[in-house]
Amino acid sequence: LKHKSIPDVATVKEELLKKYPTKVARKRAKQIVINDVKDGDVVPEVQANVRTTPGIITMRGCTYAGCKGVILGPTRDIVNITHGPIGCGFYSWLTRRNQTKAPLESSENFMPYAFSTDMQDEDIIFGGEKKLIAAIQEAYDTFHPKAIAIFATCPVGLIGDDIHAVARKMKEKLGINIFAFSCEGYKGVSQSAGHHIANNQIFTHVVGEDDTPKLGEYKINMLGEYNIGGDAFELERVLEKCGITLVSTFSGNSTYEHFATAHQADLNAVMCHRSINYVAEMMETKYGIPWIKVNFIGAESSAKSLRKIAQYFGDKKLIDRVEEVIAEEMPAVYAALEEVKPFTEGKTAMLFVGGSRAHHYQDLFTEMGMKTIAAGYEFAHRDDYEGRKVMPTIKVDADSRNIEEIEVTPDSTRFAPRKSEEDLKRLAEEGFTFKDYEGMMPQMESNTLVIDDLNQYEADKLIELLKPDVFCAGIKEKFSVQKMGVPMKQLHSYDYGGPYAGFKGAVNFYTEIKRLVTSKVWSDLKAPWEENPELSATYVWE
């Protein structure tokens, strides 16, 4: 009933743009798109990965966050030193809830530490290289790690500290792997440039460093899975049950050794394409490891992804085992769905996250019978929205123009292609598509809103006009959404919850969303004087 009077999406778009000056409105109009999937694959064009207009309160983060916080942050045994003011290191220190499980006997878990050079005014004036050298030495003397990574923040690029020269010098002196990332925060238009920088450097300095054989019948890497709220633990459980060997995850619950041996895998399964596609492409070019797109958010999607991995290997033993595992896991999922669906069916959601989750989580909401009426990304590129039709090959994007591109040369003597001609033919006959890459828009219903780089003003307006039953985004949105009386779920950090990936994760998510959409807290939120204004005016004089 509640949704009978909601305005149509065209009116909502108009309302969102109304307050802007003409030039800004014209630009935003290209980033606020009414989805239309009627003609099969052809979706409208959306402008993405462009600079935010100054003055707009964007939800985006910086290049440093994308490099240090996102890609390298979840690795436990590399000492990650932030070269910069203390705030940058502190902000990116585990707020993302990326978890790790170090073996009991190992002391090599540096994630509880925030390493920083704590730059001061005098370092900006006289240069910070000496301080960086001292920090690397101190970290080495204290922890004796196998690797140290250095991350540049905005001032480093501005004053010209040569972090790569420092890395080379200290690598030679200490005899451990030391490498640096020129990921100054201002370098791109968002976190996205940081992903690219991280991908390039981890590929150049670590992948392929360790040839100690990795054993296993079906060896895969999981790319773009960061173990937020324990997601990777659930996927490790499921893969192990299937008999699939996980050589490495980039980079949830990962170690240096995982990255260094990643070139030995037979297949790369890519979860978050946005953040790690560059590594997938480079591994394919250099080592002949093909990649496929998977999605382990949602029980049906998890089953589909497992089947796809099994189909790639084409081994009956694995195909059968995967079916057995799915059959074992699904009853609990169906039971949970039966319980939550009477409460969730027909409800609406809005999803605004970084560059891939708003796409993946739609599957979970669909399983619960909920409709996503508006969704968008902070920093996705057009291919993440529109899907295959704009699938890029590896290239330097506008926002990562300062990145040194690395040379990738296939070495056929050392790295034979992973599949025989015959196998490839079989796969083609079975209709197997390697880069079967769906975007957000082809998957969403028509007459929904797709909004790139949503800002505070538009978020408030959207809620006011469309009143979703749940709003999913991050910490910057959280409290203003709740103040408007709408249940809010963080899809970045999962608040205090998770895992939400895989089969057990799906059950957790259903339960959590049911709790949120049935919660009385939100309908009781109005202060008494808002509901009965006369109360505040009653004053009795004795």
Ligand code: CFM
């Ligand atoms: Fe990929 Fe991510 Fe995301 Fe991302 Fe992120 Fe994240 Fe995200 Mo926050 S790597 S693009 S840069 S799925 S940290 S685990 S939740 S914005 S949608």
Ligand code: HCA
């Ligand atoms: C980042 C990390 C972030 C922020 C989340 C949020 C994450 O982009 O720097 O805004 O709540 O997932 O931790 O995306």
